Amino acid sequence: MRKYIQNLQVVNKQILSEEYYLLELKSLQSLPEILPGQFAEIAITGSATFLRRPLSIHDVDYDRNTISFLVQIVGKGTKYLANIEPGKFLNVIFPLGKGFGLINNLEKALLVGGGCGIAPLLYLARHLYNKGVSISTLIGVRSSMQFIEVDKYKLYGKVLITTEDGSEGTTGFVVNHPVFEQLSQFKKIYTCGPDVMMKAIAKKAIASGVDCEVSLENSMACGIGACLCCVTETIEGNKCVCTEGPVFNIKYLKWQI
Amino acid sequence: MRKYIQNLQVVNKQILSEEYYLLELKSLQSLPEILPGQFAEIAITGSATFLRRPLSIHDVDYDRNTISFLVQIVGKGTKYLANIEPGKFLNVIFPLGKGFGLINNLEKALLVGGGCGIAPLLYLARHLYNKGVSISTLIGVRSSMQFIEVDKYKLYGKVLITTEDGSEGTTGFVVNHPVFEQLSQFKKIYTCGPDVMMKAIAKKAIASGVDCEVSLENSMACGIGACLCCVTETIEGNKCVCTEGPVFNIKYLKWQI
Amino acid sequence: MADLKVNIGKLELKNPVITASGTFGYGEEYSDFIDLNRLGGIIVKGTTLHPREGNSYPRMTETPSGMLNTVGLQNKGVDYFIEKIYPRIRHIDTAIIVNVSGSTVEEYTATAEKLASLENIPAIELNISCPNVKKGGMAFGTSCSGAGSVISAVKKVFPKTLIVKLSPNVTDIAEIAKVAEAEGADSISLINTLLGMAVNAETHRPVLSTITGGLSGPAIKPVALRMVWQVYKTVKIPIIGLGGIMNDTDAVEFLLAGATAIQIGTANFIDPQVTIKVIDGLNTYLDRHNIKSITELTGSLII
């Protein structure tokens, strides 16, 4: 897929909580096709950051010509973007990576997002919904106060929730949710979140014989396959997460689980 | 003099031209005494600059508790400050340096500012005016469009102007102004601007036997006498411009002129 | 339009802007963003005799105005390069230079020999300065005898332009450069990365899988400029300067300090179009300063 480098205009910024915000960027040209699970590399100039920052594409609006990102503030760059004002431009390379495996005769899928890991799942959910897939989205957060995006996911299927503090849904971590006891009802699991979470899910998926794809967030320098910094070990050797991923089928990964 | 480090609030920013702007900062405590010719070191965080930036104190308003700066955009830091919004805070170390020599029985003084070199002269002009000194302020700029602050200086005495393009006042450089032909009418010259300009003025001052002080803008790392980076050669050896200056009597400097 | 052509040994480049090894893949990775034919040269990823998997993840971390990497020369080996990659990139209208690494002198010569037969590879860059491999690599570049032995051996099997890339992790860079020149290098490129390290204060662990890694980016520019200047005063062969070049001004600084051409590495990650901007910027710079040929800048520092 062709990659683009464009100055996109910030058209909307929505603070969701102390930690999370949404950023909507508009292209002045028309958007290329973007697949669920792809990501973008955003340049943050004039701040103390040096490299671009990779962010999953959270949603795409071809009518308005916008892409949006769901961002968690963890350091300098994500904080800088949280303070950017609508009207400003950001230099963005996109769409990057291969995205989720989208098979045709999929009936029922489970989407699992841990924390900010839900970012790539919204666009995926809509995509699957439009293809007639019946989906359940399991969202795991620390506390109910952390997230206010649940309604969007409800448009495309069932939403299940776990909170660590028990303030909503099932108490505990994502993998504590009862849905994992009937895992074989699903044909596929798509998941994104902390490595430990994805590994726990992968283990359950293997045990139940369900196909499972994980979206990795390895640290990246270039995002376009040039630096070989972002590799993950696969059965075919080290592969770049930025070009061969970020989504991988767990069968392909050499994960110790 | 005691030095302070404070977070000052930007209360006013006034763009004067493409190149120049005024920045007014307010102290939440009460201002210490500040002498004409002293400067401040402003921290510019979260940008690509690293060190603080030294700026002369352009004006002081003890009633409003503010100090202001006249800044010329020359690079990263001065550009960053040009875009700062009122309400934000800047960390400032001030007042620094010794300032102009303020003798008591001064009758008539000539102030000469080249370009942004007029910055420290406004506060000096008012100070001298209040002491009953008759002053002429000679301002040299490239073009009349460059500057819109002339009226302020008129409050305290005569204003003479040179422009390089002849768009206002005498055509040419500062030292081309006819005032230099009757230099001995002044008891003292105070000047700030590019080194070449100040050296030319110093030459004329020496020739006419007029006392002359120059305000230097040597590059500085600390601004408080700790690093010894900002030295100028004097008859007593290398001296720090940040603590022994920035104003020096030309008699004291080992200038090749 | 000033004349941007420069000569590196027998090799004429259309302009002095070359991409640095390990930061530009095989060029193809950037073809969506720039016209590769406009580049002065492309130095492809470090290539070894045998395939290498490289080091474990994590391989990089950001540092103030720079980054640390420990890729460890992951590549599929010179045969794979010749069979699969070379045919795809040979038609790019630029000097395609292969960066060659090895653990022993024999590995260097065997790799160089294979590359010598490729029509559209006019030069190789001997990497005797990689800090991220256990054997060989930087060890060759940090001693005069080490550098000398590799260069003279490779020179015998590789008759085309031989560029030797030096390690900055040495007490006396000029001394090593002198050996490189004496042993027959046609050009010297410098600097490779500075050996650095990062620690995660929360986890108490090193950030990189190999603990130490190579520092690149603007942070190292002052060191790189100094070394180019020191080497320029010592050798007569052309120098290719690199280390933290982000824009045309940086490039001019290296030329003034003594470089005939420059390489751009880490900056490609931040702006994949930076090389073209530097080429255009050099043109503008020369016109503005009324300089007819870029070669006039080399070493013209006024001191």
Next chain:
Amino acid sequence: MADLKVNIGKLELKNPVITASGTFGYGEEYSDFIDLNRLGGIIVKGTTLHPREGNSYPRMTETPSGMLNTVGLQNKGVDYFIEKIYPRIRHIDTAIIVNVSGSTVEEYTATAEKLASLENIPAIELNISCPNVKKGGMAFGTSCSGAGSVISAVKKVFPKTLIVKLSPNVTDIAEIAKVAEAEGADSISLINTLLGMAVNAETHRPVLSTITGGLSGPAIKPVALRMVWQVYKTVKIPIIGLGGIMNDTDAVEFLLAGATAIQIGTANFIDPQVTIKVIDGLNTYLDRHNIKSITELTGSLII
């Protein structure tokens, strides 16, 4: 409140935060901003036997995440220090350490001998690593024999704590550290500045009067951390780590890599209160991590 006390040779510091030579004047310059008595130590400006005017202006320039300086050891000589400065600062309740430099071994020893008699100077730091003087300075710090000769001579005349400050501009820092230890250094501090250079592309001139200068600040932190780690694996004497420390996290990184104490240099220019913030930050860090004594951090990197 964790225990912040550390020992450097015979010297106990109330906390591991020391100010770096040449960046903190004689301490007095900072007394309007912080309570000097809270510091673990103050290392005063480089002091030589005879007065020195230092290098010509310009002496500094900003670089990406750092700065270059070429002050060139401007100071009024050790006698002036003893007569005029020492009486003013001797009562500050912190370890006041004098950074000693020289052009010959005799100059080093003569200076050290004079300082040995000062009651409130518990240690000196031998600067065998200054890149900005023509004779001596770094020359001593970049060869084992050079370092050895100065250290053993000074050791004979200075019975108190002897810290030796190493130059990072070497191929093998561990080798030099080993010599320093063998010759009797009680502690090693590192790193001094990296030799760098800046060029003004518009004027075609070097920015610094001496063409090259010393690079400091966060840009060099990865190199400094790496060297502390390499030296920690080699010597048994305590290491004082420095180079680009801007906050408590940076300080912890150096401790984990092997430092017993740390110095803060360039950061003082940006925030004259940084030292106190680091001390407070270390306290908080230790409490948060449930660590009783800061000495537990030294070299505790998990690998």
